[in-house]
Amino acid sequence: MITSREEYKAYLEQDRIALGEKRSFPLPFDVIWRFERLLRKAEFYRNCHRTPFGKLYSYWLHYRVHGFGQKFGFSIPLNVFGPGLSIAHVGTIVVNGNARVGKNCRIQECTTIGATNGSGDAPVLGDNVFLGSGARVIGKVSVADDVAIGANAVVVHDVPTPGITVAGVPARQVSSHDSHANLNPMLAEHGLL
Incomplete structure (x- = not known):
């Protein structure tokens, strides 16, 4: 903030x-x-x-x-994203005001970071998280640092392991590759990763 x-x-x-x-x-x-x-x-x-x-x-x-x-x-409230926000494309992005996202988040179009059933419990995402097109992170879940969330994945459970890729419905680990390949290389050049 x-x-x-x-x-x-x-x-x-x-x-x-x-x-x-x-x-x-x-x-x-x-x-x-x-x-x-x-x-x-x-x-x-x-x-x-x-x-x-x-x-x-x-x-x-x-x-x-x-x-x-x-x-x-874009439906992005104030004070949710840390520094280094990177919106990849114009298109629907919905973020709950209670969500908290760390630094260097890259977010694609048609994504949602939201609560369930009107509750105030929203996701907490770590640093250097990538959200692919159509990804959904829903409910009181936490996502570790350096996680890549694949296209159309639905994350409804915690992702405690840093530096992995999750995909599917519901999302599960599909690779041990971190999110850095999906983030802008200029972040690494400036020592921000």
Whole structure:
């Protein structure tokens, strides 16, 4: 969670690296990068600015994040993802507000990180987790660091072993390969993996 201006800048930089962007700022057609920057700005204002103007601006930013998300299919609440978020494609992504995801998460389209039956119990994902297209992580489950979740997998039980690949319905270990091959190589080049 962003708690200072320095952390805010660090989150922006790690997100840029995780997306594989070499420029300093997104172009108008870089909708994913623009969304992530807006998300981080809203988190910064929500967590760090307690003045009346800061709170008002925070609500405005949250409104913009919601509208941007609706336009491109992202339902991602504030303060869920650690630094290094990498959304691979525009498309439906639904995340529960009670979920917690570590650094360097790469998430594909049509994925869900959610609770079950309206409960507040949501998943906790470790660092360097990859979620393939159509993956679902549902309920009060925890996923260890460096885990790759395959396309269309449904994770409903804990994945306590780090550095493996799970797939299937329900998800089970299918490989001892970690998620690093699915993350942007620039993270390793910058020593962030």
